[in-house]
Amino acid sequence: MNFADSEVVGSILTGVGYVLCEAVEEADFVLINTCAIRDNAEQRVRHRVRELRAMQNRHANLRVGILGCMAERLQSRLMAEEDNVSFVCGPDAYRRLPDLLRQVREGQKAAEVELSTTETYADIEPVRLASNGISAYISIMRGCQNYCTYCVVPYTRGRERSRDPQTIVAEARTLFERGYREVTLLGQNVNSYRCGEVGFPELMAMVAELDPRLRVRFATSHPKDLSDELLQVMAQHENICRCIHLPVQSGSNRMLKAMNRKYTVEWYLDRVEAIRRAMPDCSITTDVIAGFCGETEEDHRQTLELFRKVRYDYAYMFKYSEREGTYAQRHLPDDIADEEKTRRLNEIIALQGEIALENNRQEVGREYEVLVEGESHRSKERLFGRNSQNKVLVFDKGDAVPGTYRRVRVDDCTAATLLGTLVG
Ligand code: 5AD
Ligand code: SF4
Secondary structure, eight states: OHHHHHHHHHHHHHHTTOOOOSSGGGOSEEEEEEOOSSHHHHHHHHHHHHHHHHHHHHOTTOEEEEEEHHHHHHTHHHHHHSTTEEEEEOTTOGGGHHHHHHHHHTTOOEEEOOOOSSOOOTTOOOOOTTOOSSEEEEEOEEOOOOOOTTOOHHHHHOSOEEOOHHHHHHHHHHHHHTTOOEEEEEOTTGGGOEETTEEHHHHHHHHHTTOTTSEEEEEOOOGGGOOHHHHHHHHHOTTBOSEEEOOOBOSOHHHHHHTTOOOOHHHHHHHHHHHHHHOTTOEEEEEEEESOTTOOHHHHHHHHHHHHHHOOSEEEEEEOOOOTTSHHHHHSOOOSOHHHHHHHHHHHHHHHHHHHHHHHHHHTTOEEEEEEEEEOSSOTTEEEEEOTTOOEEEEEOTTOOTTSEEEEEEEEEOSSEEEEEEOO
16 A cells, blocks of 8 residues: 555656655655554664664755655654654645645755545556556555554544546556556455445456456455455456455454454354355465454464464464554553564464465466566576466466466475466
């Protein structure tokens, strides 16, 4: 999401004459787009800001600004705490950046942190900042009002709002015409996308029907809203990728209730079954939090149990990090010791590692259509790409070129990668 937002910011600023630099040393402004979801994300930003201070000592014109969720959360406090920061700008205020930067050039400090109920940046064509020319993000909705009790996002990104579907389809079409072959539709909770008559399943169909050679992915789905209609639309369109990110957060009903997730383990497993019924080859990935308030050993064991049942292809695994202003911070004690959180997290990581490797072993001998993305990071002699399930395949170059589809047979694997041979 931040990556997509940075591309909108890039577009707004290049539109008024600013130029993107290759190196920090050449810059007059450094804008850091930030995440506030866990404390360690914020600590990394603070570390980076302090590193830039040394550079500012050598280069007096260099100004540092903070964008995104951390700017929204801390507002002017951030400029008081990090005195080399000249401006902060929240996620709904990027259209004000040209003004902000002008004020800063005049020697002032400035903050724009107002949230909006309507801003979607629908009319702004993002500059593709670090793009490979093959795969791009398209933001389709912003904000979240689910208020999971641990989560700061509803406070930093504001109310849910959906972007006009025609502008989304037009953006996807332009990308396809420029040679892109994959778009990922992004939102905090894409299943609650709605603009007039168009809900998320309809939107997916509209984008997928632009061209069968354009792959369509999406993230993220809240399990409570994953509808059978969406699964049907996916099953009917081969170019909608067979991969669903379905954050579970915990395998314990008691914890899910405390987290205000609005579903039970039974409901979640029913959704997993519905996915497998509609698309037996669909991969499923998740997010999970270890050591939330009041989590017992039994709750933790139930999370491990759920992981064994679902057998995720990939998981993003986190320790609970208390966030100021959330319901949990105000009402639930953060009562699991850090070492205990770490132990539980490590158990989940170890189990998921075994499952991912076992899942990948099952892939040996299968063939997949792979969208070739570029040279393998490990070896110039090999290429890498992804299959519809979003798994990375590495294979000998042969005559394959990035941006095209090729058939690859899987010969071997690690927990993270499939190793294969071009067969078509
Ligand atoms: N602590 C730890 N993890 C969190 N997430 C959200 N808030 C927190 C928090 N306070 C995780 C959730 C979410 C992912 C994006 O980040 O798993 O799905
Ligand atoms: Fe945070 Fe829950 Fe919204 Fe996801 S759905 S962004 S975890 S409040």
